Amino acid sequence: MAEVKERRVYDLFIGPNHPGIEGNYSMQLTLEGDKIVKAKTQGGFLHRGFEKLMEERLFIQNIAIVCRICVPDPDPNEENYARAVEEIAGIEVPIRAKYIRTLVLELSRIASHLFTFGGHAGTIGLYTMPNWSIADRDRILDLFEELTGARVYHIYIMPGGVRRDFPAGFKKHVMEVMDYIESRIPYYDDLLFDNAILYKRAKGIGKMSLEDAIKWGVTGPNLRACGLAADVRKDDPYEAYPYLDFEIPTRTEGDALARLLVRRAELIQSISIVRQVIENIPEGPVWNKIPNPLKWKVPAGSAYVRCESSKGEYAYYMVSDGGRKPYRVHVRGASVTHGVHVLENLLVGSRIEDASQIMFSLDACPPEIDR
Amino acid sequence: MEKQVTARNVWERIFTKLNKRSLWMLHYCTGCGAIELPPTMTARFDMERFGIMPMVTPRQADILLITGYLSLKTLKRVILTYEQMQAPKWVVGFGSCTINGGMYWNSYITIKSLDQYLPVDLYIAGCMPRPEAIIEAFNTLIKRIDEGKADAWKDYYRNYDFYKENQRKVLGEFETYVDIKADAKRFGIV
Amino acid sequence: MEYVEEKKVVDDIKSVFKEVDCIIKRERRVEVKLPKEKLLEFALRMQTNWDFPHLSAISCVDWIDDGEFELVYHFWSYNRKVLVSASIRIPREENAHFETLSHLWQPAKFFERDIHEMFGITFDGNDDMSKFILEEWDGPPPMRKDFVTREYALSFYHFREYHPEWMKDLEGAGEK
Numbered sequence: 001m002a003e004v005k006e007r008r009v010y011d012l013f014i015g016p017n018h019p020g021i022e023g024n025y026s027m028q029l030t031l032e033g034d035k036i037v038k039a040k041t042q043g044g045f046l047h048r049g050f051e052k053l054m055e056e057r058l059f060i061q062n063i064a065i066v067c068r069i070c071v072p073d074p075d076p077n078e079e080n081y082a083r084a085v086e087e088i089a090g091i092e093v094p095i096r097a098k099y100i101r102t103l104v105l106e107l108s109r110i111a112s113h114l115f116t117f118g119g120h121a122g123t124i125g126l127y128t129m130p131n132w133s134i135a136d137r138d139r140i141l142d143l144f145e146e147l148t149g150a151r152v153y154h155i156y157i158m159p160g161g162v163r164r165d166f167p168a169g170f171k172k173h174v175m176e177v178m179d180y181i182e183s184r185i186p187y188y189d190d191l192l193f194d195n196a197i198l199y200k201r202a203k204g205i206g207k208m209s210l211e212d213a214i215k216w217g218v219t220g221p222n223l224r225a226c227g228l229a230a231d232v233r234k235d236d237p238y239e240a241y242p243y244l245d246f247e248i249p250t251r252t253e254g255d256a257l258a259r260l261l262v263r264r265a266e267l268i269q270s271i272s273i274v275r276q277v278i279e280n281i282p283e284g285p286v287w288n289k290i291p292n293p294l295k296w297k298v299p300a301g302s303a304y305v306r307c308e309s310s311k312g313e314y315a316y317y318m319v320s321d322g323g324r325k326p327y328r329v330h331v332r333g334a335s336v337t338h339g340v341h342v343l344e345n346l347l348v349g350s351r352i353e354d355a356s357q358i359m360f361s362l363d364a365c366p367p368e369i370d371r
Numbered sequence: 372m373e374k375q376v377t378a379r380n381v382w383e384r385i386f387t388k389l390n391k392r393s394l395w396m397l398h399y400c401t402g403c404g405a406i407e408l409p410p411t412m413t414a415r416f417d418m419e420r421f422g423i424m425p426m427v428t429p430r431q432a433d434i435l436l437i438t439g440y441l442s443l444k445t446l447k448r449v450i451l452t453y454e455q456m457q458a459p460k461w462v463v464g465f466g467s468c469t470i471n472g473g474m475y476w477n478s479y480i481t482i483k484s485l486d487q488y489l490p491v492d493l494y495i496a497g498c499m500p501r502p503e504a505i506i507e508a509f510n511t512l513i514k515r516i517d518e519g520k521a522d523a524w525k526d527y528y529r530n531y532d533f534y535k536e537n538q539r540k541v542l543g544e545f546e547t548y549v550d551i552k553a554d555a556k557r558f559g560i561v
Numbered sequence: 562m563e564y565v566e567e568k569k570v571v572d573d574i575k576s577v578f579k580e581v582d583c584i585i586k587r588e589r590r591v592e593v594k595l596p597k598e599k600l601l602e603f604a605l606r607m608q609t610n611w612d613f614p615h616l617s618a619i620s621c622v623d624w625i626d627d628g629e630f631e632l633v634y635h636f637w638s639y640n641r642k643v644l645v646s647a648s649i650r651i652p653r654e655e656n657a658h659f660e661t662l663s664h665l666w667q668p669a670k671f672f673e674r675d676i677h678e679m680f681g682i683t684f685d686g687n688d689d690m691s692k693f694i695l696e697e698w699d700g701p702p703p704m705r706k707d708f709v710t711r712e713y714a715l716s717f718y719h720f721r722e723y724h725p726e727w728m729k730d731l732e733g734a735g736e737k
Contacts, residue, residue: 016448017399019427024400024445044694045445046402049478051679052703052710056477065474071403087587118409135414152406152499214614214639217668228639235642236589304590304635304646306617317620317633332618337668340693367403370442370694443697471721477711479703480695484721537719542697 008032012352016045020356022119023071023366025339027359031352039347041340046370054329059085059159060293062326067153069331070368072115075108076309078157081329083238084318085159087303095240096284097161102240103174103277104147104156105307106270110181111140112310113267116363120260121192123357124201129192136184139177146170161287171278178271185268193264202257206346206358209254216345217337220312221266222362224250225258232308243280246273256361263363297324309334311363333368340369390433390459391516394509397432397456398425401449402439404466404499411502423509429455434512437489439499440468440481446488447542453489454549458558460524461512464494465505473498487537490523490530528555567591570643573611578603589643597649597659604634604647604662613638613645616662619672621680625706628653630682634662651682661686679704 014020014027021027024045030038050069054062066081067074079101086093093101114137118130141151146167148154156163192198208218210226223230229248233241249265251258290296300322306315312334319328339362346358400408411418412425426432429452441449453462464485467473472483485491492515495508515521527534531551567585574583574593582594595603607613613636622631633648651659661684663670671693673684678692681702692698701708 016445017397017429017452019398019425023405024402042693044692044696045442045448047442047444047480047694048440048475049480049703049710053475053478056711068403068474071406115409118413130409131413134409138410138415141410151501215667217616217666219615230639235639236644304644306644313617315617315635317618317635319622328620328622330618330620336671340671341667444694447697471723472718476720477714479700479708479710479713479717480698483714483718487719541718543699 009037014355020123020359022360022364025359025364025366027343027347027355029347029352029355034351034353036347036350036352036355039344041343043339043366043369046367048371050371051329051331054326056325058294058324059296059298059326062329063158064155067155069371070309070311070314070333070365072365073108073112073310074153075105075157076307076314077331078154079105079239080305080307080314080316081318082157082159083305083307084303084316084329085298087305088301088318088320089159089298091160091290092288093161094285094288095282097286097288098240099277099281100162100166100286101157102244103274103281104144104154104162105239106273106277107140107143109310110267110270110274111137113263113270114140116263116310116360117188117192117260120256120357120360121198123360124198126192126195126197129188132184132191133188136181139180143170143174143177146173158287160290161285163287165286174274174278178274182268182271185264188264193261198260199257201354202260202357202361203255205256205350205354206361207253207255208342208346212345213254216342218312218342219337220308220310220334220363221262222259222312222338222342224248225262226254227252232306232313236306238305238307240277244273244276246276256357259361259363295324297322298326311335311365311368312338314368331368331371333365333371335362335364335366335368338362339364339366387516387519391513393422394433394461394513395424395426395431396434396436397429397452398427399435399449399452401437401441401445402466402468404438404468407499407502407505408436408438411505416502416506418506418509421506421509421513429453430457432456433460435460435462436465437462437469437485438465440466440473440475441485442480443482443541446482446538447545450488450538451547454547454551458524458554459522461492461516461521462489462523463508463512464491466500467496467498470494470496482541488534488541490526490534492521492523525558525560527551528558528560531555564588566641566643570611570641570645574603574645577606591643591645593645593647595647595649597651600634600647600649601660601662604636604665607636607645608665611638612640615639616666616668616672617644619662619669619676621676621682621704623653623680623704623706624650625653630657630680632659632676632682655681656683657681658683658685660684663687678702681705 009032012029016024016026026042028040029036066077069077114133118133121129145151148156213223213226229250231248246269298320302319304317314334315332317330321327469485475481564585570591571583584592586592615637617635617637620633629650630653631650636645673687677690678695
């Protein structure tokens, strides 16, 4: 008599209304006991049709909506859009504007990494960390408010330069905030990065080898945690990065703990970049005049620009046909590979209690996938 | 004719006074306005001193916060969630996208006016509203609950056909698992 | 400016595909225009012979006046630090189709799924052409140029009525 072994499998939907998901996303898991056998991700809850909306607005009207594509880290969007238009139209950006753009991008990277520390710590049950790191991130949002007028969506980087110059006393405030955040890092080490429970829970979770990571299209801090020192700021330089001095931190293990520690090292590098920018910024204008925006026709052409956001490689492909509105803007978010099939590949074979931690450690941000 | 002070009235007043100081908000980030919620919940602006805490399941939550625009796919889940919440419940529309469509007014997939599909108690203007504005809105809601004016949830039972028709027009036929007509009879509405 | 590595990449491409249009756009950017039959061989050589392991994105442009779709594949090399954008054209019809690259690059599976639901192009050989984003949507593929989103939004959705005094003369003037 043949023995039929019964497998007890059931489906679990970790759906959009869930605190263990970063943003508004859904994972459909098939479980056998506590082990995950199949995983399917489902997105599209945040779709607004950005690429279509951008085709119906003038070039200058688009800078108001383009920052809303990625919610925690909006400045790479404005930067990519401005640089794509400048490359097609052949506009030069003054050197002071390049330094100011670098400053805004690095401050946004620090704010996004502080947010990620809080999110990752929340998945293992340490809720003191988000209370501290998100409150410290607010100091950086105060700096943005002083410079651009808004806390989250700045609408500051535009084709030709930036919108306005530093207000009085701004440089001193930036240095004060950088000193404050640097003084908080020993507290974070005590609480999270040297915590024995984090090492027990995050070591070996979501492990990727370097060949797998390159095959799956992983970029950003996730790839640097597998051992390859690849960074768009060094490989494909833009703005003021060729004139600045910084390192690319890497680790070799490729698991959730390594990704978190790479982000911590990047935070320290970003603080040093901000200090260099403030000390060495040259004088000059901040905006090169573009023609009358309501009648401006950008010549025909196409451009593919990339930048390094806090989540990975962020790219725009823009095509213009010589009119007043863009013909096609294609947004390649950084999480479009991380959140869809890298997450599915890593979830299979892991356990249900680690599913949430894997998503937060990859830092997959759903608005970039759905646009 | 003066209002009779019955035992039920006194209990209702005590219940309102206790309820308004312990409103639990559903932890559901429906749109991009949700980026200003963690600063409101954490140490700098600290919403918990008013008694407002995030809650993960709709069965035990009081406030549904629609943070920003609603794509059609999320609208279906929001309606299912709203009908699972227990009365009394309050809906707060966050940002200008719930009022008239906001920046995405010519998008093919976001809804333009939230109160066609759900009854709304309070709107917060802005894109996006600051944490101070969110706290002021919650204080206004607490005051309204105290005065007894915040009962838009009864409107869902009274005008269920209107809401159901609008939902069907954008989403097609779909099944919610709550029997609204039976609930309405139990509350004595309609 | 010396384009050392970019010239080497162009030489590699021209040594196999002798008649294609291949230019150096600026530093670190090379553009190639291919006939659509050669794309699979080109992609295979990029991955195995010429050290381009990273497929950054697949973009699609709808040239409605020419009656064609343009698919652009962007490849990046970590060692050579050059980005190659290879573009092909396929005819624009109701059920346009092309062959898949998902057996060579895993990210291509999702990129092609996204292009399928937004433009309506089917990729033969890709077994997952289900909808990812537009599940509550049963209209035409929205990114095509003959779908005008403004008219659709104004006719399908209900807007809030708001006619204050100060707006009365603006409403009469209409759009410039």
